[in-house]
Amino acid sequence: MRLALIRRDRASRRAMVLAPVLAFGLSILASLALFAVLGKSPGLALYALLLEPFLTWYNFSEVLLKMAPLLLIAQGLAIGFRANVFNIGAEGQLVMGAIGASAFPVFFPEATSGLMLPAMLLTGAASGMVWAGIAALFRTRFNANEILVTLMLTLISVQVLNYLLLGPWKDPKGFNFPQSVRFPDAALLPILLPGTRVTIALLFALAASGLAHVLMRHRFSGFQLLVAGLAPRAASYAGFSARRAIWVSLLLGGLAAGLAGAAEVAGPLGQLQRSVSTGYGYSAIIVAYLGGLNPIGIVVSAFVMAAISIGGDNAMVTADLPVAAVWVFQGLLLTFYLCGLTFIRHRVVLERAKPRARP
Amino acid sequence: MTVPQPPLLSLQAVSKRYGAVKANSGIDLAVDSGSIHAILGENGAGKSTLMKLIYGVETPDEGRILWKGQPVTLSSPADARRLGIGMVFQHFSLFETLSVVQNIALIVPGSQKALAARIRALGAEFGLTVDPEAMVHTLSVGERQRVEIIRCLLLNPELLILDEPTSVLPPQSVLRLFHTLRALQAKGMAILFISHKLEEIKALCDTATILRGGQVTGRLTPRDHSAAALATLMIGRAMPPPMPATTHARGEARLQLSGLTYRNDDPFGVSLSDLSLTVHSGEIVGIAGISGNGQQELAALISGEIGQPPSQRDTIRLNGQPVGHAGVAARRRMGFAFVPEERLGRGAVPDMSLGDNALLTAHGRGLVTKGFISRQAERHFSTDCIARFDVRTPGPEAEAGALSGGNLQKFIMGREIMLDPGMLLVAQPTWGVDIGAATDIRQRLIEMRNAGAAILVISEELEELFQICDRLHVLHKGALSPSLPVATTTVEQVGAHMIGAGAAVPVTA
């Protein structure tokens, strides 16, 4: 028996909606089976992962808090993915954004200026762009694969963070913990929902989603990126610059991730610390794909992934599951979704091995 | 009187469908040992599918295949080879990064050393010389065909299938191939010769089976019938009459290449040396030659897809302006348009609608304002293109990948013509296109010329170039022949240039 793919005449909208839903259901089943094998209670895990995030206002606000960086980064990455530019180093761009933004409060810990926050956000975004720009430079100038370069740059950025936190930027009054001084109020983002930790970063992320939608749906420059991704030689034939597509993709991805990093240190963290790198940059890759690389779909998938992430934190307590359970779930989710994606353009038929069909 | 023997191969009511398309339906075919049997049909008639069924690449949905009278199931090409069937593919099944002997070792048993000796011996016997140690990417198209044939012959087949073998050969080499095939026939081998070229079939084949729309429309002895009769069976009506040769007043030079030289970094590509040509307003100039002699590089240099350093700016001029260093977009703004040989993936994006595919090059025609795409203008342009150029499709929402080759070519051609270019470059305008669409496309080109456009056509089909061009050049190993006026040039003269022996034949200018 074998799988045979038969191309549909046109993309199926039903499959587009069904693919993520089915992938989600299958991932839940598969993870529960796995947890059961490991001797954890599937019922408790299910409760913790899927229900707890919505049972209290606090938990729900934490979902929104996590959603902001995921959404922001995923919008940036998705633009590149559609242009076949695979920036998988958003984590590093986020770390560099956090570092760039932290420079101001670290050097001016007593500052009260209203310019502090805008300066931090700008520097954070710029730092992320520079970090991603290195990959763009290496790709356009030396033809070096951006997947590997952005990944290596992420590994480097974590060392930069360690160096700063263990050395020059360590808070002298911080009991030798690897973290910077606490930021002054002028360096903190305003809270969006009173009584929660949700900052206006969520608004940045939603605004970015709107802009991404306009770019990819209505702007000619977005169309050029789509062509570069779908048929690179058609882009070259039409005179759309491949270099430009690479630069735009990486710089937008770096900008979004850098801004997200700045918003983390200026938001829930309130200082630069190692936990700024908790894998948002990697999760955002999954968010981007799960949203069908579509700006509107990504809003939904970012919300879902944020909820799962909060659910995973709860599951550590409620169901005695390690944090890694969330990674397993996310890996399964993307795996199933990629299979489901095939149904959009193809009918999948299981053929019996009669004499022989097609390989 | 001898006892009638069953044919070597026979097909009985064989059918094959792909999705909704019935590529072959109810095909009956009988091939005798020691005969050269033609399968004649135009593009899309189902010839290639039929061959794939016989070679075991595909399995039929209905009907049966008999080998020496016994029903057989061919579930893979290995099965077919075991029976004694060999196949030479039109777009070769060779691997460029492997050597000749490695390519052969893929399916012929034996050590590479022993195979190399056999390759040399066989080459000497049938006039198929080739260096066994050469890497395939360094070989010419003709040499690659020899490797394919040798690979088949080393397995001692009783039936050899050749799919459009002459499309990659200059006229002289065609005669050499026929010589080889007759020698094989004399040894008792049966040959299935697939072609759409009537004269070749009349010259070579003992029997012909004619296909149209996936069905058999005739079985005959080609020598006994006129080309016109064969054509009628092939396309279902009389061959369209050749277009009246008209001369036309030519105007100013639109495209000038002067001493264009390009050193190709791509080890699989061709370098060009010192090319010069001029295309004037109101004329069609052809570039003849076998593909793989620099056609792709030449087209990409003229279109700007291959960029040149500023020092080379004067080697290409559009409307008198130096553009050798300019990008694709800049050249298009100067009234240049281009229909490339690859339709899917280059001339059009397969997964995008025809509307979006119009946007690809027609964005300057009011389809984009202030950076925003006007969907209304896009729909208007593409609907207009579909109507004016008779593109058979449900509408502008259809994805380019769902169109047939001929319809997509008409769309791309229409899109470029609607840009109203002063200079149009067309590469292989009728590759894989049925005769009706091909006639249509050629007619459009002539109309454009008469309206004053300058047109450069790159084509493998000599017949086509002789039909529509005013002058032509031959491209061979990256070098151009002098300009040959079509009215006073013979096919033989062009053929001589195609093998680099142009000087040997006097050219009447």
Next chain:
Amino acid sequence: MNAVDFILAGMLAAATPMLLAALGELVVERSGVLNLGLEGIMALGASLGFIVAHGTQNHALGFAAAAGGGVAISLIFAVVVLGFAANQVAAGLAIGILGTGLSSLFGKAYESRTIDGLPKLALPLLSDLPVVGPTLFTQDIVVWLTLLVAVALWAALNHSRLGLIIRAVGENPHAARAIGFRVLRVRCAAIAFGGAMAGIAGAYASTVYTPLWADGMIAGRGWIALALVVFGTWAAGRIVFGALLFGALSLGELTTQAAGVNIPSQVLACVPYVVTILMLAAISSNRRRMRLNTIASLGQPFSR
């Protein structure tokens, strides 16, 4: 032990995890498939290998379990990219994340436990050489087997029919199908082989080289292995050379500290990553060479 002896003695073992994974990936890529999940498959192999070797006190069983786990998870990858013709980059990332998650999940109870490594074998004759003999040529059995695999792969890819078929499928799957090779089957086998190799690579890191289990212990070696395949321009010999270079580099941190040179450890930790980027640029910028060696269908889904 001076720095040179230290590096000579250690670089082969340090190179082995990366080399094993890279050799497996070489076969996968030669067949036209890009498996970016190496890091996660290695992690899974490391945890499974450690758990089994720890439980049974038998390294061979540990390697077998790691290879089995590597094959299992890469067969999931194969179903996604071959059966469903999905985007290989995304599928590789998904498998990488899945493998990393599973490794932490399985390994949690074993955090920071240690086991004994493998004894070193001195190669006869070669280990009697002055200077390099006692250091370079005295290694554990897996190191020697890995080098043997490298030689075998070189021979297979250039001289065996199977190797030629893998290369043919990678260069032009449509032509390979036309002459009767089952493209997806060849690719599936290649993916499984690559998975087994990556699993073994991880187990070597956790049961022989370190030898302990710690979450995140693969630390980018899977990604460096991917880069090694590019540095080596898809040739086994050059990949061995690249792996040795990285093996030596990864020891640099320890040696410079031992030598008392005052460089922040983070800077030294970055050296392999920076070198990866620079080497990648140096190799890739030679477009002619890349074109001659790159696998033409790499990363492109194949369907009929």
